[in-house]
Amino acid sequence: MHTPNQFTNNSSALLLHVSSNARIVIFALCTALCLTPFISPAIALLMGLVIAQFTGHPYLHLNHKATHLLLQISVVGLGFGMNVHSALQAGKEGILFTIASITGTLVFGYLMGKWFRIEKKTSYLISSGTAICGGSAIAAISPVIKAEEKQISVALGCVFILNSIALFIFPLIGHHLNLSQTQFGLWCAIAIHDTSSVVGAASKYGPRALEVATTVKLARALWIIPVAFISSFIFKNNSKKISIPYFIGLFVLAMVANTYIPAVSNISHYFIKIARAGLTLTLFLIGAGLSRAVLLSVGSRPLMQGVLLWIIISVTALYAVIHLV
Structure with missing residues (x-):
């Protein structure tokens, strides 16, 4: 499967003119900094974005596999800091939100795709990524609906752009509204696309927020399986190629x-x-993969669909957690 990180950097002429060795050294130094306690997840994302725009990622072709594996290992590691009983309670609190938000997002996404006249598979991938778990959902569903490289890239680019914004603004909104840690954990698990940004935002808010957010988000990720099966009927694809998130089982263990x-x-x-x-x-690494080529590939109409879907699910989920939790 091709991803935005496999784009040829068509905007290389706009990057700073540095040698390949210098680019590798800068990238290695930033990578090392991210392994220290001095760099927060939000700052790490910002560093990656700066690298992508000004010096370029020297190993862009490996980026998607690296982020995919690192995220899975990190999520499993976070499981060692959680308690089964409190996690089950968090899962119970989030199940109704999860069902309602996934169904609603997919329906609204379909209507918006029609309204903006967006290509059907691109619109469906954006909706699925917003509804379930961002890039993981897109990666799992794209082979089921036989999506093309461009369609996958546009959907992933849209999701990663909005994830980057969410990581910065969600904690600010949560503190401004005096959300409890449980409320914030539920909110960001439902309203932020990708698991990495959910965990990054929740970890800034507090330990209980992190526990709730991680549990609810991983339970949400399991919906990839039924949605993928339904997708195969919608797009009349008899293939059984569905990527099951097995790392969730390791997280539970x-x-x-x-x-x-x-x-x-x-x-x-x-x-x-x-x-x-x-x-x-x-x-x-996610930030470092958002090159100008990736950002420009998204296009205005798919991005508008992604933004509007994101606003709808964010506002609706925020109202729900404030009044029902």
Whole structure:
């Protein structure tokens, strides 16, 4: 599958004229900084964006695989910092929000795609990414509907742009509205597309917010499976090629081990530190992959669909968590 990170950098003429060796050194230094406790997830994302616009990612062709693997490892590591009982409670609180928001987002996305006259598969991928879990949903559903490279790239570019914005503004809004950690965790798990940005935003808000957000978001990610099956009927594709997020099972095992095995809980803080460093590095790499070519490839109408869908789900979810939680 092709992704935006596999674009040839058509805007290379606009980058700073630095040698390939200098580019590698700058990239390596930023990568090392992201593994220290001095760089927050938001700052790491910003660093990546600066790299993408001014010096360029020296290993762009490897970026998607690296971020995909790092995110999965980091999420599993975060499971060692969670308790099964509180996670189950968080899952119960989020299940109704999850069902309603996924259904509503897919319906609104379909209507907007028609309204803006966006190509059907592109519109569907943007809607699915917004409804479930961003890039992971797009990656899982795109082979099921036989999406083309351009359609996948546009959808992923749209989602990653909005994820970058959400990571910065959601904590600010949460503090301004005095949301509790549970409320904020539910809100960002529903309204932010990608797991990396959900965890990044929630970790800034507090430990309970992180626990709620991660649990609800991963439970939400399981909806990739039924949505993918439904998608195969909608697009009349009999293929059974569906990417199942197996790492969620490892996350659950890590959580169970932390809850019931004292030897594991005694050293769980080491896993959590490693996981948070991995998450910070993941966000840096995502930012570094958002080159000018990727940003320009999205186009105004798909981006408008993504923005409007995002606003609708964000405002609706915010109203729900304020009045119902």
